[in-house]
Amino acid sequence: MDFLNAIVALSNFVLIPAIAYGSQLALGALGVTLIYGILRFSNFAHGDTMAFGAMIAVMVTWWFQSMGLNFGPLPTALLALPFAILGTMVLVLITDRMVYKFYREQKAKPVILVIVSMGVMFIMNGLVRFIIGPNDQKFADGERFIISVRDFKAMTGLKEGLAIKTTQGITVVVAVICVALLFWFLNRTRTGKSMRAYSDNEDLALLSGINPERVVMYTWLIVAALATTAGVLYGLDKSFKPFVYFQLLLPIFASAIVGGLGSPVGAIAGGFVIAFSEVTITYAWKKVLVYLMPESLEPDGLVQLLSTDYKFAVSFVILIVVLLFKPTGLFKGKSV
Amino acid sequence: MKKLLLATAAGALLAGAASAEEIKLGVIMGFTGPIESLTPAMAAGGELAMKEVSESGKLLGGSTVVPVRGDSTCVDAGAATAAAERLITSDGVKGIVGADCSGVTGAILSNVAMPNGVVMISPSATSPALSNAEDNGVFFRTSPSDARQGQVMADVLMEKGFKSAAITYTNNDYGKGLADSIAAAFKEKGGEVTAVTAHEDGKADYSAEVGALASAGGDILIVAGYVDQGGPGIIRAALDTGAFDTFALPDGMIGAALEANFGDEIEGSVGTVPGGEATNTDMIVKMIMSDSYDSSGPYIGESYDAAALIMLAMQAAGSSDPQVYKDKVMDVANAPGEKINTGELAKGLEILAAGGEIDYVGATAVELIGGGEAAGGYREIVIEGGKITTAQFR
Numbered sequence: 001m002d003f004l005n006a007i008v009a010l011s012n013f014v015l016i017p018a019i020a021y022g023s024q025l026a027l028g029a030l031g032v033t034l035i036y037g038i039l040r041f042s043n044f045a046h047g048d049t050m051a052f053g054a055m056i057a058v059m060v061t062w063w064f065q066s067m068g069l070n071f072g073p074l075p076t077a078l079l080a081l082p083f084a085i086l087g088t089m090v091l092v093l094i095t096d097r098m099v100y101k102f103y104r105e106q107k108a109k110p111v112i113l114v115i116v117s118m119g120v121m122f123i124m125n126g127l128v129r130f131i132i133g134p135n136d137q138k139f140a141d142g143e144r145f146i147i148s149v150r151d152f153k154a155m156t157g158l159k160e161g162l163a164i165k166t167t168q169g170i171t172v173v174v175a176v177i178c179v180a181l182l183f184w185f186l187n188r189t190r191t192g193k194s195m196r197a198y199s200d201n202e203d204l205a206l207l208s209g210i211n212p213e214r215v216v217m218y219t220w221l222i223v224a225a226l227a228t229t230a231g232v233l234y235g236l237d238k239s240f241k242p243f244v245y246f247q248l249l250l251p252i253f254a255s256a257i258v259g260g261l262g263s264p265v266g267a268i269a270g271g272f273v274i275a276f277s278e279v280t281i282t283y284a285w286k287k288v289l290v291y292l293m294p295e296s297l298e299p300d301g302l303v304q305l306l307s308t309d310y311k312f313a314v315s316f317v318i319l320i321v322v323l324l325f326k327p328t329g330l331f332k333g334k335s336v
Numbered sequence: 337m338k339k340l341l342l343a344t345a346a347g348a349l350l351a352g353a354a355s356a357e358e359i360k361l362g363v364i365m366g367f368t369g370p371i372e373s374l375t376p377a378m379a380a381g382g383e384l385a386m387k388e389v390s391e392s393g394k395l396l397g398g399s400t401v402v403p404v405r406g407d408s409t410c411v412d413a414g415a416a417t418a419a420a421e422r423l424i425t426s427d428g429v430k431g432i433v434g435a436d437c438s439g440v441t442g443a444i445l446s447n448v449a450m451p452n453g454v455v456m457i458s459p460s461a462t463s464p465a466l467s468n469a470e471d472n473g474v475f476f477r478t479s480p481s482d483a484r485q486g487q488v489m490a491d492v493l494m495e496k497g498f499k500s501a502a503i504t505y506t507n508n509d510y511g512k513g514l515a516d517s518i519a520a521a522f523k524e525k526g527g528e529v530t531a532v533t534a535h536e537d538g539k540a541d542y543s544a545e546v547g548a549l550a551s552a553g554g555d556i557l558i559v560a561g562y563v564d565q566g567g568p569g570i571i572r573a574a575l576d577t578g579a580f581d582t583f584a585l586p587d588g589m590i591g592a593a594l595e596a597n598f599g600d601e602i603e604g605s606v607g608t609v610p611g612g613e614a615t616n617t618d619m620i621v622k623m624i625m626s627d628s629y630d631s632s633g634p635y636i637g638e639s640y641d642a643a644a645l646i647m648l649a650m651q652a653a654g655s656s657d658p659q660v661y662k663d664k665v666m667d668v669a670n671a672p673g674e675k676i677n678t679g680e681l682a683k684g685l686e687i688l689a690a691g692g693e694i695d696y697v698g699a700t701a702v703e704l705i706g707g708g709e710a711a712g713g714y715r716e717i718v719i720e721g722g723k724i725t726t727a728q729f730r
Contacts, residue, residue: 012577012578013543013547013550013551013577014547017543017544017547021541144576145576148578149577149578150578153578161577161578163576163577163578165576234540237541238540238541239540239541239569240540241538241540243538244539244540278544279544279547282544282548283544283547283548283551284531284547284548284549284551284552285551286551286552287550287551287553288551302531302548302551302552303551304548304551307533307534307548308533308535308544308545308548309507309534309536311544
């Protein structure tokens, strides 16, 4: 019984939150890694692209709610997601035409493009705050839990409770669907193959008649869809606040780099590595250990390696370790 | 500004009276900064007392009192110190009503008020650290220290039968001071504090913080945070993961947003808010009512009382010299003597002029204890049927 309690407590506070958070990071990191692989620069505006997409989803959700439209037990935001993706696609295409295209034609060095993307980041950041304001916005609705703590305890009779939020379930399901679609697209379709070819060797791809502007456009469209989905899922699961997306940039980049920049599989693996490290290192293990250890060995302290304030420091440390010992990342991406 | 002009005009009219002087009092509050929406009403409360005294013409043979405002910014100690320096050296104020926030109040006290020997009465600085600050007897406050709130909270928890508690606080002077005082008081009464951890405001997700607190365990979670900031995030995460279902909420967490966010989900949670049964700020609020600012905020009565105490102490000492009247502040605030309520300052001045004694009650039932801080009444609240209800006064 104690063993079961330990597993339930671990799932409730570590596994489930880390899996949901990992899925959100993975989706974000996929976007970053695609841009890096195909357009060859680190897109610092990615966090704010997520914020922009989530903002449109929030506003469309409110509009639907005001019309009384809902999605039954699922959050209305899922209905709003396609509209948000369209809106974000328009935004990134406009940005590309107005800003990045100019530098692409100049054959600007990647480091210049990174700085340019920072400029874009500040503009988007301001745009989002200007439209929706800097505060927390609530837009989650529908059923809150798949299993609530109370139900779980009643069902199993265990001392520990387990809660799975609807948003956590949706996050994982949507992430799996997105990833499957993305890999199908990259490996099976003509456009996807031309994107990979362009990523592997730009000159060869040009020689074989691939239109670079088309590849770039498709990349932006996919990135917009991924960023918006990641942003909406994160907002649903946690809460929507523009500044938070800016802070997410660090773990997202850490995920992409740990996995290997330019490698989609790596981005997913990196997302989960970062999420699990952040959660397990800052978790206080006392509760789990008390169930598992014999009474004489029970810990007095919290058995917490680092205070939760150091969450972001964990991403940094992993990033540095990976860059020192395996600069191409776990899955052989491009070296930074 | 209008008040200032009025007071100045009144001062000009009375200038002819024999031996009467024009006494300047500083009003240092955060007119810009994080509590800028609260300070206009607080300052108006203090200035109302000055106007009342000036109009009575009974202070020190017809002296008038003129307020001079300074901006404490609430957060920038440098700016606050400079503002106080200006009031004392160039305007020559004889006393200061303020400052408002704990951090800047400590800075002004040690850098300006104490070296210059000017009396300072803060209406709203509640940090326990100020109780032991070196002040040469010039610093008082009409608000209670959070050390007191810690004891009240510990009493409430003990009476409700909570034997162990985890504490999380917002990571600043207010949160830390309050959390420490609650933890100390609770332990002293035999309770067990399983964990004391900080949380940062403005994060999207507090499940990691709550995970650590859940691991520590406890009958109840004490959230010493802000109701518009990280506090609700902590409560939400704790409810979602089933870590805690009752909460103890100090003053910063009590607000209408709490009912709106959680309703009966936090049924049975308890809280404490400053404010005794006898609190009477209605009259002041009515007098300072204005369209240009919100007069429903806290600490308006305390500001009125702070100004009133300075002027009554001057009268009792027969001098507007801070070094002389500073010893009289405690005398006029506490028993024995005739009780003086809001709007009765003239009566108090008369009694003091005749050599009698007064016990100033004012808007917030002022009773100064220890090094000169309000004993402070607290309202114990409980969440019942999804509403914040008053259980009793302490």
